[in-house]
Amino acid sequence: MRLSIPESEIKSRQSKFFSSLQEKGIDGAILFSVTDIFYLTGFNFRPSERPIAFFIDPRENTHLLIPHLEKEHAEEYAYVQNVHYYPEYPGLRHPMDYLKKSLMDAGFQNKVIGLDIEGYSSPKGYQGSKVRDLIDAQQFISIKGWVEGFRQIKSNNEIELIKESCRWGNLAHRLLHKYSKVGLSEIEISGRATLEATTTMIETLGKEFLPYGEPTHAFYRGQIGQHSYFPHSQTQNLILKKGDNVVSQSESTVWGYRSELERTMFVGEVSKEQEKYYRLVQQAQKIAVDSIKPGQPFSFVEKNVRDFYKENNVEHLTRHHTGHNIGLLNHEAPFFDLGDERVMQPGMVATVEPALYVENIGGFRNSDTILITDDGFEFLTYYPRDLESLIIP
Numbered sequence: 001m002r003l004s005i006p007e008s009e010i011k012s013r014q015s016k017f018f019s020s021l022q023e024k025g026i027d028g029a030i031l032f033s034v035t036d037i038f039y040l041t042g043f044n045f046r047p048s049e050r051p052i053a054f055f056i057d058p059r060e061n062t063h064l065l066i067p068h069l070e071k072e073h074a075e076e077y078a079y080v081q082n083v084h085y086y087p088e089y090p091g092l093r094h095p096m097d098y099l100k101k102s103l104m105d106a107g108f109q110n111k112v113i114g115l116d117i118e119g120y121s122s123p124k125g126y127q128g129s130k131v132r133d134l135i136d137a138q139q140f141i142s143i144k145g146w147v148e149g150f151r152q153i154k155s156n157n158e159i160e161l162i163k164e165s166c167r168w169g170n171l172a173h174r175l176l177h178k179y180s181k182v183g184l185s186e187i188e189i190s191g192r193a194t195l196e197a198t199t200t201m202i203e204t205l206g207k208e209f210l211p212y213g214e215p216t217h218a219f220y221r222g223q224i225g226q227h228s229y230f231p232h233s234q235t236q237n238l239i240l241k242k243g244d245n246v247v248s249q250s251e252s253t254v255w256g257y258r259s260e261l262e263r264t265m266f267v268g269e270v271s272k273e274q275e276k277y278y279r280l281v282q283q284a285q286k287i288a289v290d291s292i293k294p295g296q297p298f299s300f301v302e303k304n305v306r307d308f309y310k311e312n313n314v315e316h317l318t319r320h321h322t323g324h325n326i327g328l329l330n331h332e333a334p335f336f337d338l339g340d341e342r343v344m345q346p347g348m349v350a351t352v353e354p355a356l357y358v359e360n361i362g363g364f365r366n367s368d369t370i371l372i373t374d375d376g377f378e379f380l381t382y383y384p385r386d387l388e389s390l391i392i393p
Helices: 008-025 035-043 070-079 095-105 146-151 156-179 186-205 225-229 272-290 299-311
Strands: 028-031 055-057 063-066 082-086 111-115 136-143 216-219 246-252 261-267 323-325 332-336 350-352 355-358 363-364 368-373 376-379
Touching: 008 028, 008 035, 008 055, 008 146, 035 055, 035 063, 035 146, 055 095, 063 070, 063 095, 070 082, 070 146, 082 095, 095 186, 111 350, 146 332, 156 246, 156 261, 156 350, 156 368, 186 216, 186 246, 225 246, 225 355, 225 363, 246 363, 261 272, 261 363, 272 299, 272 350, 272 355, 272 363, 272 368, 299 332
Parallel strands: 028 111, 063 082, 111 136
Antiparallel strands: 028 055, 055 063, 216 246, 246 261, 323 332, 323 350, 350 368, 355 363, 368 376
């Protein structure tokens, strides 16, 4: 199986993007988003203070502006026709001056220009001009979110990469479960499971495998015992104790594509109260996936889960919506949220992760990655969800 997106699909994305610009009367576009540039060019890079931009000109030619240190990298991996580079940031001549020249040469002057943002930005010390300060245009039009919209429905190639991610996330979680013992810290458990899963992954997939992200990772993120009450905790170096409930997570990246697997597990034993909340979360997830129907709004899923919470007097114990799309980013739009009226469509990949958080006891959350199909959904993650399988000996 090919563990990447082929050039033909990347070029098809570029053509679709350009056609959408033409339909709106936009002559050319400039993008600074790291994820969208990767989606449209296949060029994956580490953003820094050095500006990188993708632009498509009025003649449908594709371009990258990059620092010199990325020149060979881009020439090797980017599916674009033109690569422009500058020496360094800030340099004796600012990188945005190089962008200005490239845009002028490509025919952007006095055109209708689409922009995802006003100009490059970075928290790593960058300062520079906005695009509108570089060239004159008939009009600048915001196209923020356009490419994100294209990314919502996955191709067959993308779905296969996400399925591969799920396989390795499953292995990583099995190892996390296996190596979790009373008296061990979350850091040593996570480190051992992650190393073994990653080693197995790269040995199995071979030298052609490109993760474009962390290959595989299993962890607790500080959600041990009562500390699992915090939905987005951070690693605390906590020690597993008998009677703890823990929220585990594993993920894997294959050519930039991700999946998500989370489970609530129990160290040694399960109290009646812990079992009560776990069963409620189990039922909530079943209600959520049974509500996934193409043509319905994303809010439909959240509403049904909320109704269930209300019926069982636990709505006050939830802290977040039921899930979100996933792909090149671990959180993508749309969201299973009361405020999201976008429609579920076949080919979307999402997480389903209803949860309850009980003070002085902990958090209860299972998360699975699912594919929305023509008549419902398909589970892509498949780690056991029954209570008995989630007890750590």
